[in-house]
Amino acid sequence: MDFIEISQTALLIIIGTVGLALFGMFFGLLYKGIDRKLSAHMQGRIGPPIRQPFRDVIKLFTKENIVPENAVPWIFNMAPLIGLVATISILLYLPLGGFPPLLSNMGDLILILYLLIIPSLAMVIGGFASGSPYATVGAQREMATMIAYEFPLAIIIISIAWKLSLEGVTNVFALSSIVSAPIWSSAGPIGFIGFIILLITLIIVTPAELSKIPFDSPEAETEIAGGILVEYSGRNLAMFYLTDGVKTIVMASLIVALFFPYNLSPLFGFGSYPAFAIDILFYLVKVLLVILFSVTLIRVAVARLKIDQIVYTYWVPLTLLSLVGLICIMWDQTIMANFGLNTVFEMLGLI
Amino acid sequence: MSMLETLLGTFQTGSGFWNPIVWIIVAALVFLITYILRGFGNKKYKKGTEQVKSFLSGNPEYEKEKMHVKGSNLFWGFTESLKWIFDILHKMHTGNISDYVLWFVIVMAVLFLLVGLM
Amino acid sequence: MNIIDFLLQHSPALIVAIPLLGAFLTPLISRINNKARNIFVILILGLTTSIVFLLANDVFAGNIHTYVFGSQDLALPIVRILFEVDAMSAFMAIIGSILALVAVIYSWAFIKENTGLDKFYTLILLTTAGMFGMVLTGDMFNLFVFLEITSIASCALIAFWTNKGKSVEAGFKYIVISSIGALFLLFAIALLYGQYNALNIATLANAIQFSFLDKIALVLLIAAFAMKAGIVPMHMWLPDAYSKAPASVTIVLVGATQASLYGVFRVCFTLYGNTINLSPASIGWIIVLLGLITMLLGVAMALIQSDFKRLIAFSAVAEIGFMFLGIGAGLTVLGNAEMMAAIGIPAMSGGVFHIMNDALDIGLLFLVAGAIYYATRETSLDKLGGLARNMKYTTVFFIIGLFAVSGIPPMNGFASKLLIYESTFQLNPILSIVAILSSIMLLAVFVKVFHSVFLGPSLPKFKEVKEVPKSMLIAMGIIASIIIVFGLFPELIINNIVEPAVSALVNYGDYIREVIPTFTGGI
């Protein structure tokens, strides 16, 4: 690698980073607006205009940025920034539309799993740093929720990687390999059921990852007055607001990349720029659908759970569900070879 | 140049990658962007007024010790829903030296069984 | 012959001899004054550390060092004691030397107000010497002797604050449990000696048959070493000992515990390496299973602790589970070249790297806990709070330790855990899932500490608390900077330090061939 190549790569990464940061923030807020509008319509309200989140951010920027006297100022101010930075950096490892990940060979699925922890961790630490009892209660709830949903999430990610490793895919944790070998194509009938179970689990994990109803007890406005965010105001709150938006995009893109990595351009036979355009559009539609199902619908349909109920939900029913998914996939792989439908038919003398 | 490449090298696990330096560079870049963005916001607030008091739904503030949630009260929801596990664990740790030796003997017996079955 | 070559040639003996000599000179030196004694001890350990690095540099290049005390004649293999240093030994010695050096630097201010410090430093040097002896020796009985030296010295250190009942009690528990463990170890050594008339690890490994008695010996060895390493459910002495000892002792104890861990791996890979393929998976799976239980129970217990040091001790237990998982996964595929390259080597690299990372991370956290104790005389999480204002540097070091121990990128813990997750899942997906879960719970554990010690409103009773003295900050700074460097350049560390250690364990034949040139197995 010579100097020119390195500088070209560096330039690409810099431009890509800036672009993705702006992309993430813009679409995060846009989807937030769409989500609010849709849920309002589902509840028979008119709802705010779609550009309302942008106005909210601008409004927050003009408000006073209060640092409470019980807070530890440097941690209190740093936490929102760190959260936003970590969230945006995940976008660089995710394939968006027809584009491969910008840093495709420099980070993998486990890294994304860990980077997804950082925004929640930043919120937790920010909440603890506010020094308010409400925020502390909210923050410890957020941490408990995090441990809770990480169990099924780990099962999902490891199951997918395990399945791919049996298919002989190299670098099974790299997003680019997962996208290039969609999991549905290699699964048998039982494995297919297994993956559907995993998809359902992941869709239920998403609201907790994003602190949305029914898993929003860390922020529960009606009981602990906003919880983690109770002491935040002004630009610090705006940072958390943006983090939330970007994180929605990240989670939706992750689901899209893991389960629906298909593109439209091969279907139409487009190349070059039309292909980019149609793939990006298709990707945005997929993200919208994922958000519709995993955030909006669940949010409208279900009421908030208590914190011990959240932990129970994730550690018992959902973990068991995802383990069933895992077992289905393992069964598909090992037992179908010996006791598959063909063998069963043969044993019954049908073939 | 080779030195630079070694330092920038991606860490390969056989199934994935991790390049800390590039992540640091990217994160620094994003930090710069967000920091500038944050700079557009209003910096001021009124120090020493009612504003900086903790929000307690209008209740008067307690003394500082009571405002600090104690360490052993954290993660209530988690310990509550998995209470039976923690109860068993608590019973296991008696703090009695005889029990420590007993556990050692039990583990040895189990290992004897496992290795003997081999 | 120039001095470097001379030092290198005699380094295995010098690494043990210098701290041992220093230990008994310390009471004499402290007659002069306290400062001279402190400088003397730091110099002794600095010298030892530099010799360790010198030796390690040579060993990592591929040379196994042997050092013979007694008969040079190979025909009488028993009438001598052999030190044999391969890359794994050197790796453990590096960890031990760093921890010991940091411990004495930290002690300068931390333990200044206590009496009986000449004995304190003597015991620290003795523990260190015992630890080095354990990892460098090539002789089973010698291993037992060094284990006992380490146990006795560290027991006295745990009970150093004899004015506290709990410390004495913890020391008593430690000596009871470790002497029983050591006796069973001796029993196992006697079983091996009775059959093969040898005590040398390489000679034994060459001759071993995996007979019924060998199996008994294996169980006794694994159980005894695993107990000394703190494997659940034999871990209960560890939180007592770690939490009641002074912080600078705890960090030496971490090294001593890991020397026992080294014992497990040396026994499984080298001593029984040639025969373990007779029962390919079982021993490895037992180790993996112990690792999983250790991880989950350790972290679950840590979650409900309300004492700072006890909580860190339980997470240290959980961390040991990760090493057992990684290296045990390698043991399950030992002797299968294809699986070894795909699963074993990455998993073991993760496990071995994690030994180093755990020593640094847990060490740093214990030092922070010690600093908090020094500043406030308090370790209960229910009584502390709001210290981030008074102790900024300590807070930063704690945040580094928090991120490192829970494996948040870009710290060193992430690299080793990544290796473990991304290799063990091929054996069984459950292994990785449990590992990821425990890692997240470790994060929760330390976030709880972060809140209850550093954050929250500033409490009136801690208004006067000041930052700890410079020597403690320097000690914490050394470890923190190593953590960051390891986190930023994991590839360099893996290639240059971890990989040789892993291949020393996997290619156990080289270790045996160094003594028995005719040995043919273990390629």
Added chain:
Amino acid sequence: MIFNIPFIAVTALVLIGLYTVIFRRNLIKMVIGITIIQSGVNLFLITLGYRENSVAPIFTSLPPGTIVPEGMSFPVPQALTLTSIVIGVAVLALMLSLIIHIYRHYGTLDSKEIGGNEE
């Protein structure tokens, strides 16, 4: 059969010692238990060194007609046992001195009473 008696004694001593450590609540008795285990292990070591009709391995005063080295009993187990006894004494002294301290602090030697400190 007669040669198995030492091994039976070793097993018995180790088991008695373990029983004492696990089921006795007095710390002094537990220490005695550890000493019994130690005696068992030492006996085991010394038994291994036994060789029928052998002489002491002192080269300068061998009785005439001794086969070297087969006719001599091997010195290593004795050396091991001696080392082990020395270590045992050190451990014993340490344990007893700690017990004195424990008695001063707690006023009792009951392991259940001093033990129950787990948070």
